[in-house]
Amino acid sequence: xxxxxxxxxxxxxxxxxxxxxxxxxxxxxxxxxxxxxxxxxxxxxxxxxxxxxxxxxxxxxxxxxxxxxxxxxxxxxxxxxxxxxxxxxxxxxxxxxxxxxxxxxxxxxxxxxxxxxxxxxxxxxxxxxxxxxxxxxxxxxxxxxxxxxxxxxxxxxxxxxxxxxxxxxxxxxxxxxxxxxxxxxxxxxxxxxxxxxxxxxxxxxxxxxxxxxxxxxxxxxxxxxxxxxxxxxxxxxxxxxxxxxxxxxxxxxxxxxxxxxxxxxxxxxxxxxx
Numbered sequence: 106x107x108x109x110x111x112x113x114x115x116x117x118x119x120x121x122x123x124x125x126x127x128x129x130x131x132x133x134x135x136x137x138x139x140x141x142x143x144x145x146x147x148x149x150x151x152x153x154x155x156x157x158x159x160x161x162x163x164x165x166x167x168x169x170x171x172x173x174x175x176x177x178x179x180x181x182x183x184x185x186x187x188x189x190x191x192x193x194x195x196x197x198x199x200x201x202x203x204x205x206x207x208x209x210x211x212x213x214x215x216x217x218x219x220x221x222x223x224x225x226x227x228x229x230x231x232x233x234x235x236x237x238x239x240x241x242x243x244x245x246x247x248x249x250x251x252x253x254x255x256x257x258x259x260x261x262x263x264x265x266x267x268x269x270x271x272x273x274x275x276x277x278x279x280x281x282x283x284x285x286x287x288x289x290x291x292x293x294x295x296x297x298x299x300x301x302x303x304x305x306x307x308x309x310x311x312x313x314x315x316x317x318x319x320x321x322x323x324x325x326x327x328x329x330x331x332x333x334x335x336x337x338x339x340x341x342x343x344x345x346x347x348x349x350x351x352x353x354x355x356x357x358x359x360x361x362x363x364x365x366x367x368x369x370x371x372x373x374x375x376x377x378x379x
Contacts, residue, residue, distance in 0.1 A: 156274055156276030156277040156279075156280055157276075157280045159274075159277045159280075160277050160278075160280035160281045160284060161280075161284070163264060163268075163277075163281070164260075164261075164264050164281045164284055164285070165284075167260050167264065167284075167285065168284040168285060168287075168288040169288070170320075171260065171285050171288040171289050171292065172288035172289070172291060172292040173292060174289070174292065175196060175288060175289040175290065175291065175292020175293040175295075175296060176292045176293070176295050176296035177292075177296060178192060178196065178205060178206065178209075178289075178292070178293050178296060179192040179193075179292065179293040179294065179295060179296020179297035179298070179299075179300050180296045180297075180299075180300035181206060181209055181296075181300075182195075182209055182293075182296070182297055182300065183296075183297055183300035184300065185209055185210070185212075185213040186213065187209065187212065187213060189297030189298055189300070190297065191297070192293035192294065192296060192297035193290050193291075193293045193294045193297065195208065195209075195293075196289050196290040196292075196293040197286075197290045200255070200256055200258065200286055200289060200290075201225070201228075201229055201258075202258055202259060203228065204224075204225050204228045204229055207224060207228065208221065208225070211224065227352065227355055228354065228355075230354075230355045230358070231259075231354060231355065231358050232257060234358050234362055235257060235262045235266075238266050239257065239262055239265065239266050240265060240266065240270035240273055240278070241253060241254070242270075243270055243273045243274065243275055243278060244275035244278055244279065245275050246275065249275055249278075249279050252279065252282065253278060253279065253282055256282040256283075256285070256286045257282070258285060260285055261281055261282055261285055263322070263324070264281060265278055265281060267324070267328045267329060268328070333368070334365075337361060337364045337365065337368070338361055340364075341357045341358075341360040341361035341364060342357045344356075344357070344360055345357035345360060
C-alpha cells in the first residue's frame with residue numbers, strides 16, 4: 106500500500122500565545138527584503154500629478170499677486186502711449202519684473218540700445234548671486250533647467266531656495282516657475298487691454314511689487330530664522346544707500362555676499378580650533 110498523498114492538505118495554523126503574554130519580537134527581514142510600510146518615497150520618485158498641487162499650495166498666493174502686478178505693468182504700457190500688445194510680448198520674452206517697468210520708460214523715451222542693455226544688466230546682476238544657492242540640481246531635464254534659468258525671478262528664488270532641497274522635485278519647481286510666468290503674462294494682457302479705459306485712474310498698483318517683496322522676506326525669515334543674517338542684510342542695504350544710492354541693489358548684494366563669506370571664514374576657523 107502506498108503512503109497517503111498529503112501535499113494538498115492545509116497546514117495547521119501556529120498556536121496562539123497564551124493570554125497575558127507579550128508578543129514575541131518581529132522577525133527581521135532578510136537581506137534582500139524591503140519593508141514597504143517603513144519606506145518613504147524619495148522626493149524625485151513622487152507622482153508627477155502631485156507636483157502641481159504642491160506648487161499651488163506653496164506659491165498660489167504669489168501667482169495671484171504677480172497676476173495683479175502684471176495688470177499694473179499692462180496699464181503702464183498703455184499709459185506711455187505704447188500699443189497694448191507690447192505688454193504681453195515683453196512679459197513673455199523678458200520676464201524680468203522690475204526691469205520691465207524701467208524698460209517701458211526707456212523705450213518711451215527713445216533711449217539707445219546700449220543704454221537699455223547696460224541698465225538691464227545692472228538691475229538683473231542680482232541673479233548672479235541667486236545662482237549660488239538656487240537648487241537647480243533638483244531639475245533633471247536639460248530643457249527644464251534652461252527654462253528655470255530663463256524664468257528665475259525674485260519670487261521663485263525666495264520660495265524655492267528657502268526650503269530643504271531634498272523636499273523639492275523638478276516638477277514642482279517647474280510648475281512654480283510656470284505659474285509665475287503665466288500669471289505675469291496674462292495679467293499684462295488684461296492690463297494692456299483695459300489700461301486705457303477701466304484702470305487708467307487706479308492708484309497703488311506700483312506698490313504691489315514692494316509689498317510682495319516684503320511678504321516674501323518675512324516668509325523666508327520665518328521659515329529659517331537667522332537674526333545675524335537679517336542684520337547683515339539690513340546693514341548692507343544701508344551702506345549701499347549711503348555710498349551709491351543710484352546703484353543700491355547690486356552694491357548691497359555685493360556687500361552682503363562679502364559679509365557672508367567673512368562670516369563663513371570666521372566660523373570655519375573657530376570650528377578648527379575647537
